[in-house]
Amino acid sequence: MSGKAEGIQRDSSTRAAETAAKTGKVKTRAKKLKIVGFLCNWCSYAGADLAGVSRMQYPEEIRIIRVPCSGRINPLLVLKCFQEGADGVLISGCHPGDCHYQEGNLYARRRMLVLRSLLSYFGIDERRFHMSWVSASEGKKWADTVHRLVEDVRAAEAEAKAGVPVW
Numbered sequence: 001m002s003g004k005a006e007g008i009q010r011d012s013s014t015r016a017a018e019t020a021a022k023t024g025k026v027k028t029r030a031k032k033l034k035i036v037g038f039l040c041n042w043c044s045y046a047g048a049d050l051a052g053v054s055r056m057q058y059p060e061e062i063r064i065i066r067v068p069c070s071g072r073i074n075p076l077l078v079l080k081c082f083q084e085g086a087d088g089v090l091i092s093g094c095h096p097g098d099c100h101y102q103e104g105n106l107y108a109r110r111r112m113l114v115l116r117s118l119l120s121y122f123g124i125d126e127r128r129f130h131m132s133w134v135s136a137s138e139g140k141k142w143a144d145t146v147h148r149l150v151e152d153v154r155a156a157e158a159e160a161k162a163g164v165p166v167w
C-alpha cells in the first residue's frame with residue numbers, strides 16, 4: 001500500500017473512531033469465551049447430540065470432551081483447564097442412579113462439591129464451574145444448561161473486569 005493510501009485509510013478510521021466516541025455508539029464485541037465441557041459418553045454426550053440433531057440453539061463457546069463416565073474426571077483436570085485459560089468448566093453426567101458404571105457419578109458429585117468449595121481459594125469465581133445431570137433424552141436441558149453457564153461466566157467476567165474480588 002502506498003504511503004498516501006495508507007494515510008487516507010488511517011484518517012478515515014480515526015474519523016470513524018472520533019464519531020463513535022462523540023455519539024457514544026462505540027461498538028464493543030463480547031469476548032468469545034473458552035468453556036470446556038466434560039461429558040459422559042452414555043448420557044450427557046448423547047443429550048448434547050440430541051440438542052444438535054433437534055437443531056436447538058445453544059452457545060457455541062463450549063468445547064466438548066467426551067469421557068467414559070463423569071467419575072473418571074479428576075478435579076485437578078478442572079483446575080488445569082482454568083490454569084490454561086479456560087473461562088468456565090462444565091462437568092455433566094448421567095442422573096444419580098443411572099450411571100453405567102453404577103456409582104461413578106456419585107463419586108464425581110462428591111469430588112466436585114469439594115472442588116467447588118475450594119475454588120475461591122484459588123481465586124476462581126464459583127460461577128465459572130457448573131455440574132449437571134443430563135440424560136440422553138434431555139436435549140432441551142442440555143441447551144438450557146449451556147445457556148445458564150455462559151450467562152454465569154459472563155457475569156463473573158464482568159465482575160472480574162470491574163475488579164470485584166472473588167471472595
Ligand code: FES
Nearest residue numbers: 040069093094100
Ligand atoms: Fe454417565 Fe457414569 S456413565 S456418569
